Amino acid sequence: MKKAFYIAGLTLLQTKKDRLMFMLMIGLAIFFTFIMSMAFGGRDDTPVKIPVAVVDNDRSDISREIISRLERSGLYEMVLSQEEIIYDYVRDREVEVGFIIPKGFGQSVEKGQYKNITMVRLEMSSGAGAITKEISRVISSFAAARTGADIIKDEGRLLSVGDTGVIERAAQQTFDTIIGELREPKVTGDYRYVTMDGQTQQDYKPLDHSSIGFMLMFTMFTVLFSAGDILEERKTYTWYRLMSTPTAKGSIIGGKLLGIYLIGCIQILILILAGRFLFNVNYGPSLAGVIALMAVFLLSVLGLGFMLAALVKTTGQLQALAPIIIVGTSMIGGCFWPLEVASPSMQSAARFSLQGWAITGLTQLMTNNAGVGDVRLNILVLLGFSAAFFAVTLLKLKYEYR
Amino acid sequence: MFLEVKDLKKVYKRQRAVDGIDFSLKEGEIFGLLGPNGAGKSTTISMIAGLIKPTDGDIIVEGRSILKSPKEIKRMMGLVPQEIALYPTLSARENLKFWGRMYGMDSIRLKERIDEVLRILGLTERADHRIDTYSGGMKRRINIGAALLHQPKLLIMDEPTVGIDPQSRKHILDMVLDLNRQGMTILYTSHYMEEVEYLCHRVAIMDRGSIIASGTKEELKAMVGNAHKVVVEADNFRQYMVDTLRVLEGVQQVMVEKQSITILVKDGRKRLADIIKVFNDDGCKVNSVSIKEPDLEGVFLHLTGRALRN
Numbered sequence: 001m002k003k004a005f006y007i008a009g010l011t012l013l014q015t016k017k018d019r020l021m022f023m024l025m026i027g028l029a030i031f032f033t034f035i036m037s038m039a040f041g042g043r044d045d046t047p048v049k050i051p052v053a054v055v056d057n058d059r060s061d062i063s064r065e066i067i068s069r070l071e072r073s074g075l076y077e078m079v080l081s082q083e084e085i086i087y088d089y090v091r092d093r094e095v096e097v098g099f100i101i102p103k104g105f106g107q108s109v110e111k112g113q114y115k116n117i118t119m120v121r122l123e124m125s126s127g128a129g130a131i132t133k134e135i136s137r138v139i140s141s142f143a144a145a146r147t148g149a150d151i152i153k154d155e156g157r158l159l160s161v162g163d164t165g166v167i168e169r170a171a172q173q174t175f176d177t178i179i180g181e182l183r184e185p186k187v188t189g190d191y192r193y194v195t196m197d198g199q200t201q202q203d204y205k206p207l208d209h210s211s212i213g214f215m216l217m218f219t220m221f222t223v224l225f226s227a228g229d230i231l232e233e234r235k236t237y238t239w240y241r242l243m244s245t246p247t248a249k250g251s252i253i254g255g256k257l258l259g260i261y262l263i264g265c266i267q268i269l270i271l272i273l274a275g276r277f278l279f280n281v282n283y284g285p286s287l288a289g290v291i292a293l294m295a296v297f298l299l300s301v302l303g304l305g306f307m308l309a310a311l312v313k314t315t316g317q318l319q320a321l322a323p324i325i326i327v328g329t330s331m332i333g334g335c336f337w338p339l340e341v342a343s344p345s346m347q348s349a350a351r352f353s354l355q356g357w358a359i360t361g362l363t364q365l366m367t368n369n370a371g372v373g374d375v376r377l378n379i380l381v382l383l384g385f386s387a388a389f390f391a392v393t394l395l396k397l398k399y400e401y402r
Numbered sequence: 403m404f405l406e407v408k409d410l411k412k413v414y415k416r417q418r419a420v421d422g423i424d425f426s427l428k429e430g431e432i433f434g435l436l437g438p439n440g441a442g443k444s445t446t447i448s449m450i451a452g453l454i455k456p457t458d459g460d461i462i463v464e465g466r467s468i469l470k471s472p473k474e475i476k477r478m479m480g481l482v483p484q485e486i487a488l489y490p491t492l493s494a495r496e497n498l499k500f501w502g503r504m505y506g507m508d509s510i511r512l513k514e515r516i517d518e519v520l521r522i523l524g525l526t527e528r529a530d531h532r533i534d535t536y537s538g539g540m541k542r543r544i545n546i547g548a549a550l551l552h553q554p555k556l557l558i559m560d561e562p563t564v565g566i567d568p569q570s571r572k573h574i575l576d577m578v579l580d581l582n583r584q585g586m587t588i589l590y591t592s593h594y595m596e597e598v599e600y601l602c603h604r605v606a607i608m609d610r611g612s613i614i615a616s617g618t619k620e621e622l623k624a625m626v627g628n629a630h631k632v633v634v635e636a637d638n639f640r641q642y643m644v645d646t647l648r649v650l651e652g653v654q655q656v657m658v659e660k661q662s663i664t665i666l667v668k669d670g671r672k673r674l675a676d677i678i679k680v681f682n683d684d685g686c687k688v689n690s691v692s693i694k695e696p697d698l699e700g701v702f703l704h705l706t707g708r709a710l711r712n
Binding site for chain 2: 003006010013014017018236237238240241242243244245246247248
């Protein structure tokens with residue numbers, strides 16, 4: 001048993017001495033997460049503004065209010081345009097979407113007879129829907145304000161107020177107040193989503209997903225390549241020398257496993273801390289859940305690494321095979337994008353990926369306030385994978401040394 | 403007997419790597435296993451070191467079978483593999499420390515022994531340098547040192563001088579003699595006849611998985627009588643000339659390797675003129691001729707008709 005710890009210590013010492021690969025795997029995971037954070041607009045949640053062209057043929061209060069409201073939303077960068085060039089703007093992708101407010105639009109809204117607004121967009125663009133909704137909201141506000149003002153006027157007449165100027169001022173004030181109240185939302189959102197089973201969800205951002213996806217993928221690289229050290233040991237004959245010492249085969253294999261497992265643990269710990277402090281990733285309230293899930297994930301990856309090392313003949317073969325397996329299963333398992341956006345067949349395929357089970361478990365822990373018990377299926381499946389991989393490895397080794 | 407190898411066999415699928423060999427080592431002697439590459443020496447040593455299981459037969463060390471008590475026997479052995487079995491990114495000291503641990507040595511004794519072994523190897527000053535910065539000869543020395551830490555009773559050395567410079571080789575050979583003087587029993591394999599002659603008290607010659615001769619150097623050399631090894635370097639040698647040489651009086655074996663023709667012949671000095679005449683009559687240009695006293699190479703040639711280094 002003591003010798004197993006010495007062998008594990010040797011593996012750690014070798015990694016420390018030859019740390020380029022280890023550092024690279026950590027660095028690459030952080031680098032790619034950083035790249036994704038740039039793609040998602042950074043962690044300050046400042047959205048990238050969508051350029052929108054508008055042609056205002058109406059120049060009414062309501063048309064100006066629509067443009068102003070879209071600008072104030074912070075989501076759109078409004079570009080005033082002309083009817084002759086707006087199509088070219090959209091076609092040339094200078095703006096995401098354009099719309100034309102027809103002449104008389106304000107008057108028709110006043111009368112409750114809405115005129116169509118012409119939306120100009122590319123076929124695959126999805127921005128027009130949100131703008132249409134925003135315009136509808138402005139019109140509703142106007143309608144509400146107008147209704148309020150009309151009520152004041154009617155009431156004034158019914159009360160036979162002699163000074164019509166007073167009634168007009170009161171009506172205008174009501175109109176402005178309602179519009180003003182509707183202009184700026186008073187409540188900001190701290191979103192909690194409700195899932196089917198009634199649990200509340202934390203906000204889960206794309207960057208969180210990238211961070212854990214790359215963590216799992218690059219840890220697999222380290223563990224699988226480290227497992228290949230056994231092949232390297234055979235090449236350098238240290239394996240045979242080890243076998244010639246009075247050390248039990250179980251201690252040798254156990255020590256190797258333990259060493260590589262600890263290297264994987266160190267990498268995951270560093271990447272979790274990097275995710276937390278560099279990218280503000282929230283791993284949820286269950287530390288025990290994250291530890292348990294990562295512990296079995298590492299075990300299964302270690303099993304896979306040992307199985308591959310036992311099945312292939314050379315380090316070169318392992319180095320060729322491992323990236324294909326890791327990147328392929330990472331794609332299937334949802335390391336690059338959330339599984340929810342994948343097709344049903346892809347989601348089914350994810351069940352055969354270690355990363356798939358790890359990532360769904362982590363997502364659960366990060367968004368649903370879940371604990372170890374909630375991810376027990378994920379833990380059990382990963383344990384099952386580990387058992388299967390180690391069984392195949394032992395069978396192969398038994399056959400080899402027969 | 404300190405070590406007894408009894409009817410040892412190893413069969414891989416259809417190939418007989420070791421075909422029922424017997425030999426024994428007395429305590430405190432250097433025993434040589436001599437044979438060309440592929441003779442079965444390394445397989446034999448791997449079985450003695452407990453790395454591979456024999457197909458049949460047994461190995462007894464101090465009355466205990468390796469099949470029944472492998473751990474106890476491994477504890478009293480030190481193996482120097484043919485290849486450099488060290489961790490190249492670690493220093494010599496770190497390597498020695500690790501291998502000492504694998505023999506169950508405690509920290510205090512291990513530290514003392516590491517310093518002692520480094521001194522014996524002449525590598526104290528380079529002890530903290532990475533192995534991959536060492537020369538071939540220095541790596542070979544550390545490769546041996548890793549097997550000496552626990553002061554084994556039996557040291558098994560599998561071609562420990564392959565591919566090194568003459569100076570390092572001399573250092574290693576002298577070290578082996580020193581260890582033996584201190585009482586260590588050594589099983590030494592090599593295909594370098596001179597090394598075996600220089601070091602070993604007794605020798606077994608292996609070829610194609612079998613021991614074809616064994617005994618002291620003198621006993622083995624007596625097998626070829628007063629035969630000499632005549633080596634002729636010549637241009638334009640033709641294969642049919644082998645038959646002409648073979649029928650000469652006293653010629654026992656003729657072996658051709660490129661432009662070098664080795665003839666094992668009784669009373670070589672007396673027959674030299676006849677041999678040269680064969681070359682001259684057939685229009686061969688003789689570049690050099692040498693006559694060597696009987697040696698183990700000659701014994702192997704006599705027994706197999708082949709050179710030891712083929």
